[in-house]
Amino acid sequence: MTAxxxxxxxxxxVGMGVELAQASAVARQVFEEVDDALGQKLFQIMKDGPEADLTLTENAQPAIMANAIAVLRVLEQEGGLVLADKADFVAGHSLGExxxxxxxxAFSLADTARLLKLRGRSMQAAVPVGEGAMCALLGADIEKATALAAAAAEGEVCTVANDNDPTQVVLSGHKAAIERxxxxxxxxxxxxxxxxPVSAPFHCPLMQPAADAMAEAFDATPPQALRVALLxxxxAAVVTDPAEVRRLLVEQVTGRVRWRESVIALRDAGTDRFIELGGKVLGPMIGRTVADVSITSVIGMADIEALAKDL
Structure with missing residues (x-):
């Protein structure tokens, strides 16, 4: 089975998506559609920077999505892939969801771009700059990280934001608590x-105003039927019902990204092949979490051609 x-x-x-856009009209179309939906030249920022602009949450989130969907569309239109035929599950890390x-x-490309722009903006606005922070704990499992967060809180917010793999957990909350x-x-x-180096404390209770903003956004743009089940x-469980997807997306803004548990759940459901589109970030986390699975990262044209032959 494949996820x-x-x-x-x-x-x-900076430079993300450029090689793909040069090689494929399909990719260029994706970046143009996202630019049109947002009313900004996002692809220009992806191509030329400056890095500070691309790193802004409200730009980074739609940019990462656009890059991955460009890879997928090229695979679909030039590599003959039908995702619903080849994928048993889909999953994404935080905005990757x-x-x-x-x-x-479940969402059109234009709607996804607009939702992520709003999500990025709302997350940024939820906490004044300098009041929140996040830290990565290296060589920490979830038990150690949870105990540390409890010890450091001292009445402030300090909580596990991302359980990435057995060796890496991210905490989020008030800046002083994260420093402790x-x-x-x-x-x-x-x-x-x-x-x-993040501008806001994601995936913790301080993000509640952003969760409220997303709940309102989904009134106007609710998820539609899914062609592939989401983990x-x-x-860290399978969901196919659009109403449930909507509820979980709102919860996700303040809730924990259970990535390690998600990978284990996928493996337990029979997944033996993981294909990461648009990055090489999740592959190593998956490799540290489960053994005996195949992991492929697909970013450029050569990766797409190799995968198209293989699927």
Whole structure:
């Protein structure tokens, strides 16, 4: 069985999608459609930067999605792939869940871009700059990370945001609490804590205003029927009902990305092949989480041609 997976924030870099756009009119069409939907020249920022503009949450989120969907569309139109025939599941890391839903037909490309723009903006606006932070714990499992978060909180928010793999967990919350967590890593048997270069504390209760904004957005743009089952971030369980998808997307803004558990759930459901479209971020996490599975990362034209032959 095969799962197509889609990367989250942090996988953006200046120059993304350029080679694909030069090689394929289909890819260029995707980037143009996203630009039109957003009323901005997002592809120009992806192509030329500056990096500071691309890293802005409201740009990074639709850009990462557009890049992955461009890869998928080229695979579909030039490689003859029909996703619903080849994929048993789709999944994505945080914003990648929206990409997965776009791939599965729950949202149009234009709507996905607009939803992610709003999501990025709302997440940025939920907490004043400098009040929140996130840190990656290296050499930490979920038990150690949870204990550390509880010890560092001291009445503030400090919680597990992403359970990425057996060696990497991300905490999110108030800046002072995150700094305390980094200072306490050794006491909790964790190798290292690294402050992440993010502009807001994602996936924690401080994001509630952004969750409210997304709930309102889904009134106007609810998810449609899925052509492929989704493995949801916040439950690490399969979901196919659009109303349930909508509820979980709202919950996801403040909730934990259970990526490690999602990968295990996919493997337990029979997935032995993971294909990451538009990045090389999830592949290593999957490899550290489950053994004896095939992992392919697809970014450029050569990757697409190789995969098209193989599917």
């Amino acid at each position: 197509f997976v889609f990367p989250g924030q942090g996988s953006q870099k 929206y990409t997965a839903l776009c791939a599965a037909g 967590a980094i200072a306490l890593v050794k006491e909790h048997g964790i190798k290292r804590g690294v402050l992440l 949801a971030n916040v439950t």
